[in-house]
Amino acid sequence: MISKATIDQVYETARLEEVIGDFVQLRKSGSNFKGLSPFTDERTPSFMVSPVKQIWKDFSSGKGGNVVAFLMEHEHFTYPEAIKYLAKKYNIEVEETERTDEQKQEANERESMYLVSEFAQRHFSEMLWDTELGKAIGLTYFKERGFTDDTIKKFGLGYCLNQWDGFTKAALDKGYRLDYLEKTGLTIVKENANDSSNPKTFDRFKARVMFPIHSMSGRVLGFGGRILTNDKKAAKYLNSPESAIYHKSKVLYGIYFAKQAIAKEDNCYLVEGYTDVIQLYQRGIQNVVSSSGTALTPEQIRLINRLTKNITVLFDGDAAGLRASLRGIDLILEQGMNVKVCSFPEGEDPDSFAKDNELEEVAAYLEQNSKDFIQFKAHLLAREAANDPIKRADTVRDIVNSIAKIPDAIKREIYIQECAHIMNVSEAVLFSTLAQIGKKEITDAAKEQTQRQKAFEVVKNEASVEKVDVQYELERKIIEMLLLYGDKEEAFEDLVLKENDQGNLELEPESVVAKVYEKIYLDLQEDEIELANAHFREIYYKLIEELNANEDFSINSFMTELDQETISEISSILMEEEKYRLHNWERKDIYPKGKKTGVAQLVSETILTLRCFLIKKRMASLQKNTQEETESDNRETLEEIMNYLNLNKLLNQKLNRVLS
Structure with a gap:
């Protein structure tokens, strides 16, 4: 149990706007702060924070409360976890009595899975630094990548020994239950034909260097493991399976380390792999995250959208899946965000480029070579189409389809003008194509609305008018x-x-x-x-x-x-x-009575x-x-x-x- 003195000190010290600011980009609004809801998909900010009252309210979801309530809602913390998180953030020593074995068993499933994952991270780190094989294989690999000791420790990198069940045995010896090792995907459990009561167990990440994947608050959700041998049957990278605490589509690698820099720089660099993130961060470009090799999802984009409206996508110089990556850009546009694209020289990727160049050179390159997505896409597809008129027509249609995703009408018009100039096509034709796409979307939406209206009429006729209580x-x-x-x-x-x-x-x-x-x-x-x-x-x-x-x-x-x-x-x-308060009346010489x-x-x-x-x-x-x-x-x-x-x-x- 955490002592009342510790809880009181945490509440007295913690500043709500600072804590929420780690997860949501807040902007001053009178005496309060406003931001996009971290609980719903919205484009108009309805999430409000009051520094004076030290409470928050999310008008889109109806949720609200104090600083602890936010962490419990957003990070799914238990009450003690939220207090400990705040104590750690504000360097407050936590006074508590040791939990009994019975209390440990009563911990809920999610918490147990978090505890198992955090133990795994510590274990893999110890294997990296404290064993001969770990140092010879894992640490050598990271050093060859150019990572410093501080960087390796900051990102919690580790190594899983080349043993069938070395990690599993270590976890069981420490009292962690096999069912939670299996649920987190750290251990593979198979039935034993000879003894059904004694199943066979295998370490999922055997002989791999380990990259812990953190939540926005820093909790270990899962792992990515890279094999270092030339085993053609084994996947080069292996991720933790989906679990109650790890959902690939809702997680960005590096977001915990990058969130403050993203909000400060008002821009987020999006790369492909773990090492891209780590190398750029070590070089000094800290506002960088990765989708960890998976296709970009709307949930991941919304995670960034809480911190900034600006994304710069970094591509390898010879990225084979460039067209697939461009589809990810359309998703970003649909969320109403501003997108730039930067590709590296032939044969380079973010990892190698950051490793071989100083911070000033990397920063200058990113600034000078980050192009607006329309310019990038138009030039790229125009090169592919060359002199083939059919391909050129398809290219133009492809670009206009992307422009149609943008919610802002003014931006759409500017992009159409830019595309017309690059592709040497009249603006009138492009606007006509855009209108056709819009008309189809409106027709489809109208059909859907008609169906909804019919359903609503049935409900409306049955429902009585609600009176004010x-x-x-x-x-x-x-x-x-x-x-x-x-x-x-x-x-x-x-x-x-x-x-x-x-x-x-x-x-x-x-x-x-x-x-x-x-x-x-x-x-x-x-x-x-x-x-x-x-x-x-x-x-x-x-x-x-x-x-x-x-x-x-x-x-x-x-x-x-x-x-x-x-x-x-x-x-x-x-x-x-x-929600309804108007600010800055005094600027118009109106002085309302408080x-x-x-x-x-x-x-x-x-x-x-x-x-x-x-x-x-x-x-x-x-x-x-x-x-x-x-x-x-x-x-x-x-x-x-x-x-x-x-x-x-x-x-x-x-x-x-x-x-x-």
Whole structure:
């Protein structure tokens, strides 16, 4: 268990905007930060971070919470993992008691798989540095590639010995379970024909140098292993199979090491292999990632899109699969990103070029030779088409198809003009072709929309119109006021019901100074009002208790004791208004009054409105009763209704409302 002192120190030290900034590119928006949702595919930022409140809200998915909630949602951490991650980031020593064997067994499957993968990384690293074979084979290979000791250690590179089950035995001896070794793909398990209770086990990565694949937060998800022998039957590179923690299509090699540089440089270099990433990083080009030999996927592109809108794809000088790579560029364009392409001289690749040149030369080459994708694609395909008119026509159509993927109309027009110039074709023809492609897409989309509309009409006819739940909204507002202003002292104008000289009831104002939470609590107590929503009621009593016990109330500290569902609810309450807030009004000489300047009025009006709502609700109930009562009982009920009507009238006058 992690000590409370450590947890408190982590919450006090961690800065939400810094932590989320490691995963999402955030831009200043008034007093807050905005970015693209890391949970959904969106092009308009709806993910908001409040440094003041230390909470975040993702309006596209509905998720929200504090810094720990983000790590639990984004990285699928457990609560202790999130605390440890933050402690490591901010150099906080973690005080905890040793977990028992029983607690280790209770760890969930994902966590167990992470632990197995992290043990494997340490084991392979030890084999590389501490065994004769590891040093002679694995370390020599890495040194020949030009990697320094620091680079090898930073990327966690290792070596799996040329033994059938050396790693598996080492893991089992350390207490790791065989089923998790099999689920992560580190061990291959086969039935033993002679003894079914004692299966045969084999190390998947036997005799290979190892490249750990990290998540964006630095956890080991899987491995890539390269064989060093000339065994024609064995694949040169072997990756971990898909598992509960490793999905190839959603992972980019090097993203953990590159994320800060990508956000800082506002550009990401995309290469093909592990060694390309490592060599460029070692040379000083740190904003580089790889799709690890797999075809680029939309999920991988969106991973980059959180950090930057700009991708530069680096190709080998003699890349055989260049056309296949160009299809990956179309995927990038569909995501609304800006794409440049840079190819290296004949016989060179990013690895060799970075190894043989200094940082200044590599940086200069990338800057001077990175071409806009249309220029690159047009020149490349034009060379292939040569003087063949049919091939030239296909080439032009291919390029226009790529341009059609771009969401931005202005960019499309500029690219059409550029393509017309390069391919020596009239703009009119290209625009016509683009329109035909667009028309087909619109027709297809219209058909799909018609089908959806028909389905929607069925649902629409069956569904009733949803009404606003007034009481829910008012109770939500009470929670918001307690969170934001609960500990603030304000001068309130209280209303006391008194009889005037004519014998009529009147509301007379009386001034009272009190803290906001005291005023709300006493008013609700006086009217014997209890919040109807069970979740709000639970938060309400916790807030009143916390505000009464601690003079130095802080939202961040309050949320440390809550469950994730409640934290998410609180973040939704506090961040909802940020979605619609306008900034920089002062630049137009408009000076809106801040909410804090009218807290007392806000509290009084909210409580009065809730009273009015409950009075109307009570009157409706009484009117229903009159239909079921006898005439004598009816008289008393009608008298009660009249009293409520008069009270409702007085309250609405105070609220400056006209009753119909």
